[in-house]
Amino acid sequence: MQSVCRVAVSAANYAFDRLYDYDIPEELRGKVQPGVRVIVPFGKGSRTCEAIVVRMGCDPKAEYARKSICRVLDAEPVMDAHLLRLAAHLCSTLFCTFYDCARAMLPAGLWFRRVERYTLAEEIPEAQRAQLAQEYPALSVFTRRKRTATAKEIAKKCSELPAEQLDALCTRGVLTFSSEFDRRVSDKTVTMYGLAMPDDEAMRLAERGRSPVRMEVVSALMHEGALSRHDLQYLSGASNEVLRAMVKKGMLCQWEEEAFRLPEQEELPPRQDFVLSPQQQAAYDGMEPLLLSGHPEAALLFGVTGSGKTQVYLRLIERTLREGRSAIVLVPEIGLTPQLIRKFMAQFGEITAVLHSALSVGERYDSWKRIRSGAARVIVGTRSAVFAPARNLGLLILDEEQDDAYKSENNPRYHARDVAKYRAMQENALVVFGSATPSIETFYGAEIGKYPMFLLRERYAGTQLPEVTIADMRGLIRQGYTGAVGPVLRQAIDTCLAQGHQCILFLNRRGAARQVVCTACGWTPQCPSCSVSMTYHSVNHRLVCHYCGHTEPLPRVCPSCGCTHLKTDGIGTQRLEQELHELFPETSVLRMDADTTATKGAHAKLLAQVADGKADILLGTQMVTKGLDFDNVTLVGIIDADQALFAQDYRARERTFSLLTQVVGRAGRRGIQGHAVIQTYSPENPVILNAARQDYERFYEEEIEMRRALQCPPAAQIVVLTASAERERDVLEALVAVKARLESLMAGQFADFCYPVLGPAPAAVVRVQNRYRYHLSIRCPEGRRRRELIGGVLREFAANSKFRPVTLYADINPMQV
Numbered sequence: 001m002q003s004v005c006r007v008a009v010s011a012a013n014y015a016f017d018r019l020y021d022y023d024i025p026e027e028l029r030g031k032v033q034p035g036v037r038v039i040v041p042f043g044k045g046s047r048t049c050e051a052i053v054v055r056m057g058c059d060p061k062a063e064y065a066r067k068s069i070c071r072v073l074d075a076e077p078v079m080d081a082h083l084l085r086l087a088a089h090l091c092s093t094l095f096c097t098f099y100d101c102a103r104a105m106l107p108a109g110l111w112f113r114r115v116e117r118y119t120l121a122e123e124i125p126e127a128q129r130a131q132l133a134q135e136y137p138a139l140s141v142f143t144r145r146k147r148t149a150t151a152k153e154i155a156k157k158c159s160e161l162p163a164e165q166l167d168a169l170c171t172r173g174v175l176t177f178s179s180e181f182d183r184r185v186s187d188k189t190v191t192m193y194g195l196a197m198p199d200d201e202a203m204r205l206a207e208r209g210r211s212p213v214r215m216e217v218v219s220a221l222m223h224e225g226a227l228s229r230h231d232l233q234y235l236s237g238a239s240n241e242v243l244r245a246m247v248k249k250g251m252l253c254q255w256e257e258e259a260f261r262l263p264e265q266e267e268l269p270p271r272q273d274f275v276l277s278p279q280q281q282a283a284y285d286g287m288e289p290l291l292l293s294g295h296p297e298a299a300l301l302f303g304v305t306g307s308g309k310t311q312v313y314l315r316l317i318e319r320t321l322r323e324g325r326s327a328i329v330l331v332p333e334i335g336l337t338p339q340l341i342r343k344f345m346a347q348f349g350e351i352t353a354v355l356h357s358a359l360s361v362g363e364r365y366d367s368w369k370r371i372r373s374g375a376a377r378v379i380v381g382t383r384s385a386v387f388a389p390a391r392n393l394g395l396l397i398l399d400e401e402q403d404d405a406y407k408s409e410n411n412p413r414y415h416a417r418d419v420a421k422y423r424a425m426q427e428n429a430l431v432v433f434g435s436a437t438p439s440i441e442t443f444y445g446a447e448i449g450k451y452p453m454f455l456l457r458e459r460y461a462g463t464q465l466p467e468v469t470i471a472d473m474r475g476l477i478r479q480g481y482t483g484a485v486g487p488v489l490r491q492a493i494d495t496c497l498a499q500g501h502q503c504i505l506f507l508n509r510r511g512a513a514r515q516v517v518c519t520a521c522g523w524t525p526q527c528p529s530c531s532v533s534m535t536y537h538s539v540n541h542r543l544v545c546h547y548c549g550h551t552e553p554l555p556r557v558c559p560s561c562g563c564t565h566l567k568t569d570g571i572g573t574q575r576l577e578q579e580l581h582e583l584f585p586e587t588s589v590l591r592m593d594a595d596t597t598a599t600k601g602a603h604a605k606l607l608a609q610v611a612d613g614k615a616d617i618l619l620g621t622q623m624v625t626k627g628l629d630f631d632n633v634t635l636v637g638i639i640d641a642d643q644a645l646f647a648q649d650y651r652a653r654e655r656t657f658s659l660l661t662q663v664v665g666r667a668g669r670r671g672i673q674g675h676a677v678i679q680t681y682s683p684e685n686p687v688i689l690n691a692a693r694q695d696y697e698r699f700y701e702e703e704i705e706m707r708r709a710l711q712c713p714p715a716a717q718i719v720v721l722t723a724s725a726e727r728e729r730d731v732l733e734a735l736v737a738v739k740a741r742l743e744s745l746m747a748g749q750f751a752d753f754c755y756p757v758l759g760p761a762p763a764a765v766v767r768v769q770n771r772y773r774y775h776l777s778i779r780c781p782e783g784r785r786r787r788e789l790i791g792g793v794l795r796e797f798a799a800n801s802k803f804r805p806v807t808l809y810a811d812i813n814p815m816q817v
Ligand SMILES: Nc1ncnc2c1ncn2[C@@H]1O[C@H](COP(=O)(O)OP(=O)(O)OP(=O)(O)O)[C@@H](O)[C@H]1O
Pocket: 274, 275, 276, 277, 280, 303, 304, 305, 306, 307, 308, 309, 310, 311, 435, 436, 460, 626, 627, 628, 629, 665, 669
C-alpha cells in the first residue's frame, strides 16, 4: 500500500501553489486515495489546513522533509480522476490555485471551516483580566460573561490578529487555544425583524430619539409586518448597528428563519409525447451519430427563436440515457427559465437534478450527492453545474450559449463553454451549443469547420417570425412627446389590446429613474466609494449605488448649489409602469425587475399570471428577454434599443443584437402573426437594422470583419491583467513594473512569444468600493508559452512583498474590456 501521496493545499497562495508530498501514517493508509480531502500541517508554523489528494506516490526530486497527513475528511473521493484533471487544467490556463478551482467545482455544503477559539482560563478573576488587558489589549475582547472568542472575532476587534500577544497569553496560562473543524452551515437561515411593541409606541420612541433612520425602520415594519435584514436595510437604509441598537432598546425583535423552504413540490405538467418536425428530425439525425461515436464531439444547433430547440435537446437526452450515460444542460439563469426547467422535470421526472444558487446550501449538497451516486442523470443548472460529478457523462448542452452569464467574473474566471469542451474531450461526450444568436466565437468555429452546424430555419408549425417596425424617436421631444412610449408603439399596443392579446415591453434599466441631476448647477450624486453616480429608486425614495449597494436618501436640495430643482432624469421600469397606467388606465400591467422578483418564487408567480391571462402588459428588464413562451403574446415593444449599443467594449454590438433578437422572438409564437416595435434614436445603425430583419448571418459577416480589424476574439485572444488597490499610485506603480517585466522577458527568454503590452489603462469604472482598478492587455494566442510567461510573472508578483497592498489577476477574453 502506498505510503506517500501528493496533495494540493488550500492555504497555498498563487506563488506557492503546487503539489506537495506527504507521508501517510500507517493507520490512514486504506483511507487515503486521490480525490479525498485531508488535513495536513503546512508552512513554517505547520499550522493545519485542508488539502486534497491529487495522486499517490511522490516526487523523487523533492528536497524537503516530508510531513504527515493528520486526518482524512472524506470516506469516498469528492472529485474523480476526470475532475481532478480538469482542476489541474483550469489552474494552469486561468492562472489561479488548484483550490480556487476545487472550491468552484464542489458544493459549498461540503466545505469544512476551521474555527480557532481562545478561552479565558477559569481561574482568572475579572479584576486580573482587566489589569492584564493594559499590557495585552487583546484581552479587552473578553468580559466577565464572554469568556470565549474566535480568532476571527479578535481579529475584527483589534483590526488584525495580535498573534504574539495571544501566544504569550497562552504560554502564561491566561488563555487556552483550541482549533476544530466545523461543517459549514451558512446560508440556511435569514435574520428577520419585526416590531417588538405596538406600532404607535415604536414610532413615538423613534421620533423622540429624532432619528430619521429609526423612523424609516419603524414605518417599513408597520407596512410589511416582518422583513428580512436585506429587505429592511434596502427600504430604510439602516445599518447593522442601527438595527442592533433597536433590538437592544426593545423596539425590534429579531429571529432566524429558514432561508429557503424545500423546493416547492409543485405539480408538474404531464409528460408530453411529441413528434419532431421534419427540420427538428433532420437536426437530431445529424447529431445522433456524434452522440454515439464514442469520441469527443461538438455541434452548433442554430435555430431561430421559437423553432423548438428544446424538443431536440429532449430527444438527445433520451438517447443519452438509453446508452446508460448522463447529460448536463446549462441555462444562463435558472430564475429566468422556469418554463424550460418544468419541461425537463416533466420529461425525466426524478432522475432530474437542478443545481443553481437560489437553492439552499443543503439542497444543493443533496442534489450534488444524488448526481455523484448516479441517482440523478439529467442535470439542469447554471454555469457551475458544468462541474457536476455526472456518472458516465455523454452529453453537455449549453442553451443560449452566447450568454454572458456563462463567464465567471470571479476567481476562477472560467467560461462554461471552454469547460464543457474540455469535459467532452476527456469523457468522450458530445457538447451541443444551442442558440438563435450564437456567439461570434462559436459561429466562427462552425464556419471554419471546427464543428458541424445544424439549422432550424423556421419556427415550429410554420409560425412566421414577427414583423418588426423601427420607430424613430428623434425629434419627438420637439413635437411635445415627453414619455417613454412613442406614438408608433402606443398605436401598436392599442391594436394588440383591442384584439385581446398580450404584450411584453422591455426596458434595459431598473429603478424609477436613472439619474438625478440638479437643473441649476448640473450636480449629480456620486457613490462615496465608487466612481459612479447613484440611481434614484422611487419605491423607497433613496439613491442606490448599483456597484456596491450603498444607499442614501435623495436630498431635498442640491448639496452643491442649494437649489430645489433636482430632476430625476431618464426612464426606469417604475416610471414606465406609471406612464402605462396613465396611457392605458383600464389595463393590467405587471412589472418584472430585480425589485419585484427579490423574494423566492416571485418570478414564477409573475409568469404564471401572464400565462393565465391575468396581465395585459408585462413590462420588465433583461428578465423578459429570454426563454419566455406564451401563447397569447403578439406584440413586443423595445423602449430604448440604444441603451447597450454604445458601451465602450467590443462585445456591445453582439450583446445588443442578441438581446433585441431574443426579445423580438417572444412575440407571436403560436400561429398568430407577431409584431415588434423597436424604439431607437439611431434607426440607421446596422446592428439595429439587422436585428429588425432578424438576420443573424448578415450581422455576423459585419461583426467578424470588425473583430478582425480590432484584433478581438475570435480573431485574437486577449489576456487582461487587472490590478486593484486602495491607493491609485500603488496600482499604477505595480502595473508599470509588471509591464516592464513582461517586456524584458519578451525581449529575452520569451523572444519567441513577443506581443505588445497595452496600458496601464483605467477600468470601465475606475473606483469600486474604494479600490482603484487599472489593467494591462496583451493580445496573444493560448498555449504553453503563454501559460509560462503570464503564470511566471503573476507568481513573482504574488511573492513580492513590495506589492502586498495590490491585488493582481489575469482574465482571458473578459466579457467587458
Ligand atoms: N415537435 C414539437 N411538438 C410540439 N410542440 C413543439 C414541437 N417543437 C416545438 N414545439 C413548441 O413550440 C414552441 C417553441 O419551442 P421552444 O421554446 O423549444 O423554442 P426555442 O427554439 O427554444 O425558442 P427560443 O430560442 O425563442 O427560446 C414551444 O411552445 C414548444 O412546445
